[in-house]
Amino acid sequence: MLELINIYKTFNACSLSEVKSLVNFSLKINKGDFVTVIGTNGSGKSTLQNIISGTISPDSGSILIDNANVTNWREDKRASLIGRVFQNPFTGTAPGMTIAENLALAALRGKIRGLRWALRKKLVAQMKEKLSTLKMGIEDRLDAPVGTLSGGQRQAITLLMASWLEPKIFLLDEHTAALDPKSAEKIINLTKEIVESRKLTTLMVTHSMQQAANLGNRLIMMHRGRLVRDIQGEERNRLKTDDLLNMFEELRLLEQLDESAAEMLQENYI
Amino acid sequence: MKISSSQKGNIFEIQVSGRLDAYWSGLLDTEIEKAVHGGKHKIALDTSGVEYISSAGLRILLKTNNRLKSLGGKFIIKNPSANVIEILNLTGFGDLFRESISSSEDDNNNNADDGKISATLEASPDNYMKCTISGRADFWNAKDAGSISSDALEASENVFAIGTAAFGDRHESCKSRYGEFIAAAGAAAYLPTDNAKEADYMISTGDFIPKLHSIFSIKCEGKFSRVFNFEQEKTETTAMSEICRRALELTSSPRASLMMIAEIDGLSGAFLRKSPCEIKPAENIFAFPNIREWLSFTPEKAHQGRLAIVCGVVGSEREDFGGSMKPVDMKNDISAHLHAAVFNYIPLRQGKLELSAAVKGLFSEEKIHTVMHLINDNRIYSGAGESVFSRGICWVSPVKEIIRKGL
Ligand SMILES: Nc1ncnc2c1ncn2[C@@H]1O[C@H](COP(=O)(O)OP(=O)(O)OP(=O)(O)O)[C@@H](O)[C@H]1O
Ligand SMILES: [Mg+2]
Numbered sequence: 001m002l003e004l005i006n007i008y009k010t011f012n013a014c015s016l017s018e019v020k021s022l023v024n025f026s027l028k029i030n031k032g033d034f035v036t037v038i039g040t041n042g043s044g045k046s047t048l049q050n051i052i053s054g055t056i057s058p059d060s061g062s063i064l065i066d067n068a069n070v071t072n073w074r075e076d077k078r079a080s081l082i083g084r085v086f087q088n089p090f091t092g093t094a095p096g097m098t099i100a101e102n103l104a105l106a107a108l109r110g111k112i113r114g115l116r117w118a119l120r121k122k123l124v125a126q127m128k129e130k131l132s133t134l135k136m137g138i139e140d141r142l143d144a145p146v147g148t149l150s151g152g153q154r155q156a157i158t159l160l161m162a163s164w165l166e167p168k169i170f171l172l173d174e175h176t177a178a179l180d181p182k183s184a185e186k187i188i189n190l191t192k193e194i195v196e197s198r199k200l201t202t203l204m205v206t207h208s209m210q211q212a213a214n215l216g217n218r219l220i221m222m223h224r225g226r227l228v229r230d231i232q233g234e235e236r237n238r239l240k241t242d243d244l245l246n247m248f249e250e251l252r253l254l255e256q257l258d259e260s261a262a263e264m265l266q267e268n269y270i
Numbered sequence: 271m272k273i274s275s276s277q278k279g280n281i282f283e284i285q286v287s288g289r290l291d292a293y294w295s296g297l298l299d300t301e302i303e304k305a306v307h308g309g310k311h312k313i314a315l316d317t318s319g320v321e322y323i324s325s326a327g328l329r330i331l332l333k334t335n336n337r338l339k340s341l342g343g344k345f346i347i348k349n350p351s352a353n354v355i356e357i358l359n360l361t362g363f364g365d366l367f368r369e370s371i372s373s374s375e376d377d378n379n380n381n382a383d384d385g386k387i388s389a390t391l392e393a394s395p396d397n398y399m400k401c402t403i404s405g406r407a408d409f410w411n412a413k414d415a416g417s418i419s420s421d422a423l424e425a426s427e428n429v430f431a432i433g434t435a436a437f438g439d440r441h442e443s444c445k446s447r448y449g450e451f452i453a454a455a456g457a458a459a460y461l462p463t464d465n466a467k468e469a470d471y472m473i474s475t476g477d478f479i480p481k482l483h484s485i486f487s488i489k490c491e492g493k494f495s496r497v498f499n500f501e502q503e504k505t506e507t508t509a510m511s512e513i514c515r516r517a518l519e520l521t522s523s524p525r526a527s528l529m530m531i532a533e534i535d536g537l538s539g540a541f542l543r544k545s546p547c548e549i550k551p552a553e554n555i556f557a558f559p560n561i562r563e564w565l566s567f568t569p570e571k572a573h574q575g576r577l578a579i580v581c582g583v584v585g586s587e588r589e590d591f592g593g594s595m596k597p598v599d600m601k602n603d604i605s606a607h608l609h610a611a612v613f614n615y616i617p618l619r620q621g622k623l624e625l626s627a628a629v630k631g632l633f634s635e636e637k638i639h640t641v642m643h644l645i646n647d648n649r650i651y652s653g654a655g656e657s658v659f660s661r662g663i664c665w666v667s668p669v670k671e672i673i674r675k676g677l
Binding site: 254257259261267 | 407408467540556557558561562565566567568569594596607643645646647648649652653
């Protein structure tokens with residue numbers, strides 16, 4: 001379904017602020033896989049999603065979606081293949097437009113027609129149905145401007161919008177991190193519901209060890225632009241939050257084995 | 271509510287007053303836990319000022335009573351107030367604590383047992399160890415992986431061994447797993463290098479003796495001749511190097527075998543992450559960053575508060591024991607090769623400790639966390655230094671004979 005082959009991405013190359021955001025990164029994800037992505041700050045998780053969506057292009061390497069090589073496709077050309085939700089609940093929706101207008105934008109993506117025309121009975125009924133599954137009491141407020149909703153409510157609408165047309169790839173980047181715990185819980189339940197019921201191929205970046213351990217059928221860990229762990233199958237099923245904490249601790253220890261430690265060990269290890 | 275404590279003679283006294291409800295019981299539990307962990311196995315709880323005890327409080331009393339008894343210690347409920355006596359009687363616990371209840375101050379004068387750990391020594395000071403060195407420690411200097419050979423090793427009752435090994439009886443089946451190992455008094459553990467994250471262990475039972483295959487081992491066979499215990503005095507900890515010096519002194523020997531059970535204040539060590547049989551021709555395992563695939567180490571002292579079984583050899587000649595010895599501290603006069611197995615903490619039972627039973631008890635009852643090779647991280651500013659312990663017991667014996675095998 002999604003294939004990344006030997007992706008390299010360096011920012012500010014050859015300068016003091018050079019960062020190798022992705023280093024020889026390869027990953028193959030099957031249709032319907034729900035992958036949780038963890039990693040330290042700056043390990044390249046967002047860069048990875050930006051490369052998939054075409055927001056930035058890799059220095060080298062290729063990206064295949066459904067066997068089509070999309071490496072040179074512009075972001076807008078890939079847009080119909082990809083649904084995305086970010087951390088900030090205020091970026092995914094247009095605050096001045098109504099709930100109905102926002103949803104219509106998502107439902108009619110790629111079909112540029114007048115919104116008035118678009119808001120036909122059938123679509124409105126569909127909207128009400130989907131909104132009522134949120135149990136947030138907003139199905140009766142279709143004409144309220146999105147700007148009047150809470151962060152949690154807006155993130156829920158963003159999720160609906162991003163998944164409305166069943167994208168081939170669903171990208172979530174810490175999409176509950178900016179919410180209060182109660183809203184975060186609601187959003188994560190909604191996420192699970194949407195991803196599982198529509199079998200969306202999903203990459204979800206999270207800093208929550210609970211989310212990473214409890215959701216999805218595969219987990220990857222990134223560090224300094226590299227894929228350092230890829231856990232699936234039986235091993236993934238048995239994974240607990242403690243194991244994830246241990247993985248981070250292992251990374252921390254590994255980082256401390258620097259040149260001076262290497263020299264010391266050469267001298268002192270038998 | 272108030273909780274305070276003080277050492278009175280050989281009894282550690284905790285004073286509580288006020289209402290011992292669920293909240294304060296939790297705090298009292300922590301206080302007692304800390305005391306037991308600190309080696310206080312005789313505890314008196316002064317309850318003269320207690321007005322009320324909830325079920326949570328009673329639970330702590332019961333738990334502490336059982337725990338200290340099982341450790342060979344003692345739990346005393348001192349100066350119980352009328353309220354406390356009434357609650358104990360009403361709840362039916364009065365009888366249980368009858369013996370423990372004391373109103374006198376003179377419980378402290380019994381000095382027959384000083385509350386320290388000691389050990390039985392069934393053998394004479396004439397005991398000694400015979401040592402067999404097998405294989406080569408510096409596998410990274412091997413021509414290629416194919417030239418690394420191995421040797422069988424049985425972890426019998428009188429064997430105290432360390433090195434690089436795996437459970438199994440053929441080189442072929444062990445090849446991908448060789449890692450740090452330790453064997454003592456019929457038990458053995460090793461840290462596999464085939465991605466298994468946990469140390470594996472085996473204990474001899476009946477006719478069964480754990481079998482290992484080692485590519486390098488230092489095997490001491492025989493009996494210990496001396497035993498000593500050490501205990502942290504207030505803030506001081508006991509360093510591995512001090513224990514090594516003590517071992518050589520006590521055995522009046524240039525080389526000694528050592529086996530210790532101790533509470534860890536901080537371990538400094540390293541362990542193999544990859545089997546030596548995976549080495550490629552001319553590969554430098556110490557080169558940075560390649561070393562990260564091969565070795566892990568403790569950048570800061572680790573496993574504080576856990577229990578260690580440490581085993582190995584110490585001596586004044588670095589070339590002894592297959593050239594695998596490293597200086598124990600900056601003085602450079604004494605070297606050692608020691609491995610440690612790390613277990614969950616349990617208080618060491620005070621009074622007599624019998625080596626074989628103590629080792630087997632630990633292996634069979636407590637979770638084993640890891641096995642590592644102890645090092646002295648001697649980097650001046652960023653080094654973790656050497657391993658330190660808060661209390662423990664150490665068996666030593668002179669090594670009188672060294673046999674070199676398989677070079
Ligand atoms: N547009 C950019 N220009 C320069 N550097 C960038 C850019 N985008 C990312 N980086 C750098 O690349 C590295 C990886 O960033 P990225 O945002 O992918 O990390 P992340 O894993 O998402 O981190 P976080 O957990 O903090 O969100 C960082 O060091 C970051 O500073
Ligand atoms: Mg990010």
